[in-house]
Amino acid sequence: MTNIIETHDLCKIYGSHAAVEHLDLVVPQGSVYGFIGPNGAGKSTTMKMLLGLIHPTQGTVQLLGQPMNDRNRLSILRHTGSLIESPAGYAHLTAQENLQIVADLKQVPRKDIDRVLEIVHLREYRRRKVGQYSLGMRQRLGIAQALLGSPELLILDEPTNGLDPAGIQEMRSLIAEMPSSCGATVLISSHLLSELEMIVDRVGVINNGRLLFQGPLDQLRRHSRGDILLETLDPDRARQVLLANRVRVRDGNSPQCLILPALTDAPLAELVRRLADQGAGVVGVTRRTKTLEEIFLSLTEHGEEVG
Amino acid sequence: MLLRCILAENRKLHGAAIWLVFLIVPMLSALYGTFNFLQNLELLDFDWYNLWTQHTLFYTLFFFAPMVGVYAAYLWRLEHLGHNWNLIMSAPVHRSYLFVAKFLVVAKMTLLTQGWVFLLYLAAGKLWARLPGWPPAQIILWLLRGVLGSLGVIAFELLLAMVIRSFAVPVLVGLAGGVSGMLAVSKGLSLLWPFALMQAGMNANRKEDMLGGQHLPFVLACLVWAGIFLAVAALLLRARDVRAE
Numbered sequence: 001m002t003n004i005i006e007t008h009d010l011c012k013i014y015g016s017h018a019a020v021e022h023l024d025l026v027v028p029q030g031s032v033y034g035f036i037g038p039n040g041a042g043k044s045t046t047m048k049m050l051l052g053l054i055h056p057t058q059g060t061v062q063l064l065g066q067p068m069n070d071r072n073r074l075s076i077l078r079h080t081g082s083l084i085e086s087p088a089g090y091a092h093l094t095a096q097e098n099l100q101i102v103a104d105l106k107q108v109p110r111k112d113i114d115r116v117l118e119i120v121h122l123r124e125y126r127r128r129k130v131g132q133y134s135l136g137m138r139q140r141l142g143i144a145q146a147l148l149g150s151p152e153l154l155i156l157d158e159p160t161n162g163l164d165p166a167g168i169q170e171m172r173s174l175i176a177e178m179p180s181s182c183g184a185t186v187l188i189s190s191h192l193l194s195e196l197e198m199i200v201d202r203v204g205v206i207n208n209g210r211l212l213f214q215g216p217l218d219q220l221r222r223h224s225r226g227d228i229l230l231e232t233l234d235p236d237r238a239r240q241v242l243l244a245n246r247v248r249v250r251d252g253n254s255p256q257c258l259i260l261p262a263l264t265d266a267p268l269a270e271l272v273r274r275l276a277d278q279g280a281g282v283v284g285v286t287r288r289t290k291t292l293e294e295i296f297l298s299l300t301e302h303g304e305e306v307g
Numbered sequence: 308m309l310l311r312c313i314l315a316e317n318r319k320l321h322g323a324a325i326w327l328v329f330l331i332v333p334m335l336s337a338l339y340g341t342f343n344f345l346q347n348l349e350l351l352d353f354d355w356y357n358l359w360t361q362h363t364l365f366y367t368l369f370f371f372a373p374m375v376g377v378y379a380a381y382l383w384r385l386e387h388l389g390h391n392w393n394l395i396m397s398a399p400v401h402r403s404y405l406f407v408a409k410f411l412v413v414a415k416m417t418l419l420t421q422g423w424v425f426l427l428y429l430a431a432g433k434l435w436a437r438l439p440g441w442p443p444a445q446i447i448l449w450l451l452r453g454v455l456g457s458l459g460v461i462a463f464e465l466l467l468a469m470v471i472r473s474f475a476v477p478v479l480v481g482l483a484g485g486v487s488g489m490l491a492v493s494k495g496l497s498l499l500w501p502f503a504l505m506q507a508g509m510n511a512n513r514k515e516d517m518l519g520g521q522h523l524p525f526v527l528a529c530l531v532w533a534g535i536f537l538a539v540a541a542l543l544l545r546a547r548d549v550r551a552e
């Protein structure tokens with residue numbers, strides 16, 4: 001599979017602060033890639049480096065099979081649509097006029113404006129001044145600007161920011177359809193994994209400028225093994241057995257319940273056997289599965305890298 | 308590609324508040340100038356040249372350069388607001404063309420302003436002062452020279468408005484520039500200071516041609532000043548990171 005975006009050792013350093021560190025991003029063609037990280041993690045900086053809006057301190061960017069440099073910049077941007085930080089636009093102009101400005105700059109035929117207005121459901125509001133638009137409508141206009149000229153690559157920075165749940169749902173469906181309807185590869189960022197998990201097939205998790213995880217969403221889900229809930233008839237004895245086996249224990253919700261850290265299957269089976277042998281009276285063992293949000297939080301809080 | 312950038316810049320001016328400034332400021336200047344002319348007829352001859360001296364005295368000293376500053380500040384303010392820097396800088400056009408397009412659009416607005424200044428001068432002379440005959444054709448040449456003389460200031464004000472995200476600074480610099488231009492002209496340094504070129508081109512507050520037919524050095528000075536600021540802007544656009552707010 002061809003990669004539409006590849007960065008190698010990408011860094012951006014402001015004084016003593018590293019906004020992005022040694023980033024190796026790989027976005028395959030035809031994918032919807034979720035770029036997840038808390039606010040200030042380095043998502044926007046990375047996206048701006050991809051588009052040549054910010055000069056990397058170190059490293060390389062390759063988009064659409066070409067290195068992003070002064071020689072290739074225009075040909076890359078001709079096939080790229082973007083929405084960075086928040087929707088742009090000229091408030092005193094109508095949506096139609098705003099799109100005409102972008103169409104002029106991208107050298108896109110005027111008839112394409114009708115197509116993108118249709119896609120983002122703004123056709124009937126095309127003659128309204130953008131200053132009178134709600135945030136949701138401005139976000140959709142931003143997407144329309146990005147879609148002009150049917151780009152091969154869409155780079156969307158938090159396009160659901162500030163939207164209400166209905167708006168988020170609408171934006172999600174719009175973006176999820178893009179690979180099939182427009183043939184575009186999508187790189188989309190968010191600080192909420194839950195917001196994207198329904199539409200992305202690959203994920204990159206970034207925090208403090210470092211990429212902590214990159215891969216298929218399923219692979220991230222495999223890291224969902226969480227704590228173990230142990231229910232016993234004799235919790236004091238169970239606690240002694242567990243401590244003797246060097247297993248950290250926390251109290252559960254009820255006196256009979258103890259919480260054990262995540263264990264793989266074989267050590268867990270061995271532990272249960274020992275508890276039974278020592279008369280702890282094991283009543284139940286339940287694995288608690290982490291939600292993707294919890295995995296994301298544990299990755300970003302501990303800064304651990306996951307292959 | 309440059310044409311596309313100019314089209315986009317022109318479109319941004321549709322229904323823009325800047326046209327109010329375009330209409331009102333030269334009217335104020337014409338009102339002051341004509342009033343002053345009519346109040347000082349014991350010192351001034353009752354003719355079109357003397358009316359011109361009074362119109363340009365106020366216009367070039369207080370209004371011309373600040374208006375260019377307003378035009379420049381407005382065009383960049385459109386980009387500073389929202390996240391339009393990201394929009395224009397990720398467009399598939401040469402970065403320097405974005406600046407050159409703004410430069411040409413402000414030059415066009417300056418040309419239109421000069422046309423409006425002439426119409427007001429004509430109306431003030433015929434309808435208010437009731438001067439006999441028609442204005443000399445030379446006045447039109449001076450107005451066009453004013454546009455040429457403003458090119459360096461347009462490029463400078465655009466550069467300033469691009470770097471400093473304040474609407475007021477280019478306008479205040481224009482005001483100070485008008486005064487400094489008059490001082491430079493009085494010292495015979497017209498070609499060495501862009502703000503003086505505007506006044507020399509317009510033949511401000513003079514009946515005799517200040518350039519005395521020396522048009523080539525004037526044109527070269529206008530082009531050199533504009534070229535310097537355009538080159539600096541192109542370098543900055545290429546080297547600096549985009550900061551959108």
